[in-house]
Structure formats: structure tokens, C-alpha cells
Amino acid sequence: MTEHPLYIAVLDGDARGARAAVEEALNAGADPQDLLSSYMIPAMDEVGKRFDDGEYFVPELLIAARAMKSGLELLRPLLAETGAKPVGTVIVGTVRGDLHDIGKNLVASMLEGGGFKVIDLGVDVAPEKFTAAINEHHPDILAMSALLTTTMPGMKTTIDVLKQDGLRDSVKIMIGGAPVTRRYATEIGADAFSESASGAVREAKSLLKL
Numbered sequence: 001m002t003e004h005p006l007y008i009a010v011l012d013g014d015a016r017g018a019r020a021a022v023e024e025a026l027n028a029g030a031d032p033q034d035l036l037s038s039y040m041i042p043a044m045d046e047v048g049k050r051f052d053d054g055e056y057f058v059p060e061l062l063i064a065a066r067a068m069k070s071g072l073e074l075l076r077p078l079l080a081e082t083g084a085k086p087v088g089t090v091i092v093g094t095v096r097g098d099l100h101d102i103g104k105n106l107v108a109s110m111l112e113g114g115g116f117k118v119i120d121l122g123v124d125v126a127p128e129k130f131t132a133a134i135n136e137h138h139p140d141i142l143a144m145s146a147l148l149t150t151t152m153p154g155m156k157t158t159i160d161v162l163k164q165d166g167l168r169d170s171v172k173i174m175i176g177g178a179p180v181t182r183r184y185a186t187e188i189g190a191d192a193f194s195e196s197a198s199g200a201v202r203e204a205k206s207l208l209k210l
Contacts, residue, residue, distance in 0.1 A: 006035060010043035013063030015070040022071040032078040044068055044113030048198030061197060065109030086117035088140040088208045091133050093121035095154030100147035103177060106197040114201040127161040134167050141204055146177040156188040172207045176200060
């Protein structure tokens with residue numbers, strides 16, 4: 001596995017190489033789902049491990065995620081044709097009043113690299129927009145981000161609105177962002193907290209018992 005060109009390209013953040021490796025494998029008759037589950041997801045798992053170990057930093061995560069996306073662009077329509085299912089669906093967004101998106105984008109990319117279907121609502125997301133998206137997409141997880149202490153209360157507000165709308169028990173909630181702590185997650189009734197993008201993937205899989 002670790003010698004496969006696709007695995008190496010994702011691990012090295014080589015977007016052009018990842019796309020070329022996918023094309024070559026598909027032309028040789030490879031199964032799209034096998035390419036994803038045997039090489040691309042394990043490569044992103046290794047990227048996350050290296051980040052946790054201090055071998056990789058945010059730039060390496062970003063270019064690895066870009067390489068993953070490059071390969072996925074070719075695989076997505078083929079996976080859809082075969083009816084292949086993602087490991088789970090996650091709605092992500094930065095809460096109302098907060099316009100920071102780098103961390104949120106990185107988490108979304110890492111989740112996608114982990115085999116999740118990601119619906120990105122962007123930044124400055126009002127509680128009502130989160131609830132509308134939950135009603136429309138029926139996700140397994142809602143992941144909220146806040147980069148300012150002044151916008152953190154938007155997470156609790158969103159959870160309160162979900163309770164009012166009878167949606168809280170239908171979705172797991174994960175939160176993160178620079179000022180966010182595990183204690184705060186517990187206080188507002190979130191199901192999980194992560195302080196890093198690679199950790200978010202582990203938390204998401206843990207929530208779904210994967």
C-alpha cells in the first residue's frame with residue numbers, strides 16, 4: 001500500500017501526481033472505491049498521524065488535502081454511479097458573526113480525506129441556517145467552528161435552537177476553534193471537541209463508532 005503512487009502522492013501533497021495516479025489506475029481497471037479506501041484514506045490518516053507527532057505542520061496538511069481533492073474529483077462521479085456510500089455525512093460551518101474560515105476549511109478537507117461526505121455552509125452561519133441544512137441533508141454530525149471568544153456563544157445558541165426544533169437528538173455535535181475548550185464543549189452540551197483538524201477526523205469516527 002505505502003509504495004502505491006497514489007498513496008505517496010497524497011502523503012507528499014502532490015496534487016498533479018495524485019490525479020495522474022488515479023487516472024492511470026482507473027485506465028488499468030482499478031475499482032474507484034478501492035482506490036479511495038486502500039490508498040487515499042490511509043494516506044490522509046498517515047498525514048494526520050505525522051501532524052500529531054510534530055513531523056507535519058499546517059502547510060503540509062493543506063497541500064495533502066489539496067492532493068486528496070485532486071484525486072477525488074475524478075473518483076466522485078464514479079463512486080456515485082456505483083452507489084458507494086461515504087462513512088458518514090458532516091455539516092460544517094463557522095458560527096454567526098465569525099468570518100474565519102482557514103481552520104474550518106482544513107477540518108472539512110481532512111474529514112473528506114477520511115471518507116466523509118462534507119457539506120460546507122461557510123462562515124457567519126446563523127442557527128437557522130444550520131437547522132435548515134440538517135432538515136435537508138440529515139447529517140450524522142454537525143461540526144461548528146469559532147475563532148473568536150465573542151462568537152463562541154453562537155455554538156450554544158445553535159444547540160438551543162436545535163433543541164427547540166426537536167433536532168438535537170438526530171445529530172451528533174462537534175465543536176472546535178482556537179478559543180474553544182473541551183470544558184466549554186461539555187458545558188454547552190456538545191458531543192465532542194477537537195483542537196486540531198486531524199483530531200476532528202478521529203472524533204468524528206469515534207462518534208459514529210467507526
